[in-house]
Amino acid sequence: MTVTSAAQTMVRLLTPPGMGAIAVIRVTGPQAPAIVRSAFRPVSGETDLSGDPQRLWYGRLFDGNEPIDEVLVAGCTVRGGGIEAVDISSHGGMRVVARILLALERCGAVVRPMNEDDSDAPSWPAAGRIEREADWALARARTRRAVEFLANQRADLPGHLEEIARQAASNPAAAAEALRRLADGWQVARFLVDGAQIAILGPPNAGKSTLTNRLVGRDAVLASALAGTTRDWTSHETAIEGVPISVIDTAGLGMPDVSDSLGAEAARRGLGRSATADVHVLVLDRSEPPAGEFLDRVVRDLSSVRLLVAINKADLPLAWSPTCLARLRPSAVMTLSALRGDGMERLRQAVISALGLTGMQDRQPSFFTVRQARLASELLAGCPRSAEELVRGIEGIAG
Numbered sequence: 001m002t003v004t005s006a007a008q009t010m011v012r013l014l015t016p017p018g019m020g021a022i023a024v025i026r027v028t029g030p031q032a033p034a035i036v037r038s039a040f041r042p043v044s045g046e047t048d049l050s051g052d053p054q055r056l057w058y059g060r061l062f063d064g065n066e067p068i069d070e071v072l073v074a075g076c077t078v079r080g081g082g083i084e085a086v087d088i089s090s091h092g093g094m095r096v097v098a099r100i101l102l103a104l105e106r107c108g109a110v111v112r113p114m115n116e117d118d119s120d121a122p123s124w125p126a127a128g129r130i131e132r133e134a135d136w137a138l139a140r141a142r143t144r145r146a147v148e149f150l151a152n153q154r155a156d157l158p159g160h161l162e163e164i165a166r167q168a169a170s171n172p173a174a175a176a177e178a179l180r181r182l183a184d185g186w187q188v189a190r191f192l193v194d195g196a197q198i199a200i201l202g203p204p205n206a207g208k209s210t211l212t213n214r215l216v217g218r219d220a221v222l223a224s225a226l227a228g229t230t231r232d233w234t235s236h237e238t239a240i241e242g243v244p245i246s247v248i249d250t251a252g253l254g255m256p257d258v259s260d261s262l263g264a265e266a267a268r269r270g271l272g273r274s275a276t277a278d279v280h281v282l283v284l285d286r287s288e289p290p291a292g293e294f295l296d297r298v299v300r301d302l303s304s305v306r307l308l309v310a311i312n313k314a315d316l317p318l319a320w321s322p323t324c325l326a327r328l329r330p331s332a333v334m335t336l337s338a339l340r341g342d343g344m345e346r347l348r349q350a351v352i353s354a355l356g357l358t359g360m361q362d363r364q365p366s367f368f369t370v371r372q373a374r375l376a377s378e379l380l381a382g383c384p385r386s387a388e389e390l391v392r393g394i395e396g397i398a399g
């Protein structure tokens with residue numbers, strides 16, 4: 001979050017809301033010390049926060065006369081000789097932070113969300129653009145593997161980019177190729193950093209909800225022999241090999257049935273939500289042949305580049321031939337039992353493979369934000385003619 005006054009004084013919440021014991025709220029702009037001072041009473045009794053940028057002040061933050069929290073206040077950037085940014089470290093609870101932002105707003109600042117592209121955000125001393133982006137992503141990382149990957153990139157990517165920039169002078173083609181490898185890395189790394197979505201689709205009663213529960217490792221959704229148990233789609237968090245995964249369970253894709261308009265609408269919404277998923281898992285019942293019209297509909301409505309077919313209920317006898325699946329052009333077809341758990345590892349591996357993550361080397365330098373990858377693609381698409389152009393582009397990525 002950021003707060004800005006008419007005099008361009010902004011307040012940003014540097015830590016994700018409610019996610020840590022401590023929150024850091026950054027107030028920037030020429031009025032920052034004065035605005036913070038009007039809500040803050042340091043125990044030392046000092047009134048001037050604009051002196052030494054290395055100082056920390058301990059005290060209480062007030063909303064009017066009402067104390068909100070004990071905080072530490074620090075000036076963090078010096079531009080033109082004066083403190084332009086003030087950090088408030090408070091307790092991290094969402095309600096504490098919301099009260100502090102409100103109090104600062106009452107003192108004349110304006111809150112606005114902060115994101116990694118906030119180029120006017122003052123940085124920690126010595127932190128470059130890549131490091132700042134890594135810190136931003138690290139605060140939001142959902143798995144240990146994502147944390148390790150981002151920490152590796154934070155440590156290695158700036159130096160690697162410098163090396164590529166040096167190489168550009170003598171061998172622009174090799175430098176461009178190295179840049180392309182970093183951009184390719186993002187195509188895969190984005191799933192580790194931002195997570196991937198898997199949509200579970202199929203006819204009613206195929207076992208979609210049972211499979212969802214199996215994938216997330218808990219009884220998250222209702223599953224029953226009653227067709228139409230699932231109506232609204234739901235999304236559930238899990239991880240596969242340290243890759244954050246949202247599993248989206250959907251209502252059965254029945255044939256349009258006038259007697260069940262609710263079911264038809266539920267199916268429509270499920271398909272709509274699935275449209276942006278990264279992987280589609282089509283669940284079919286091994287003991288019930290899928291209707292030809294159903295498969296036609298899947299071909300028509302689900303133009304997925306990453307389609308996995310899970311033939312469920314492996315414990316029951318096979319009642320149809322999987323050769324009819326060829327026209328779906330799936331990335332993989334596997335038999336499993338969601339109820340008993342057989343074949344789940346195969347499905348997990350197929351998901352990792354469909355996402356292109358098989359054999360990913362987490363220590364290898366890679367871009368890890370949309371900005372980095374976009375700038376690199378634009379640079380390469382423009383076919384930089386000179387080494388200088390390439391170096392300038394690389395420096396733009398490194399910030």
Ligand SMILES: Nc1nc2c(ncn2[C@@H]2O[C@H](COP(=O)(O)OP(=O)(O)O)[C@@H](O)[C@H]2O)c(=O)[nH]1
Binds near residue numbers: 203229
């Ligand atoms: N025999 C058998 N039954 C299963 C299996 N997976 C799910 N079922 C059953 O199939 C029925 C429908 O399951 P559900 O997950 O609600 O299906 P959905 O409508 O596709 O979400 C339930 O009675 C489940 O217990 C399986 O692997 N084997």
Ligand SMILES: [Mg+2]
Binds near residue numbers: 208209210229
């Ligand atoms: Mg269901």
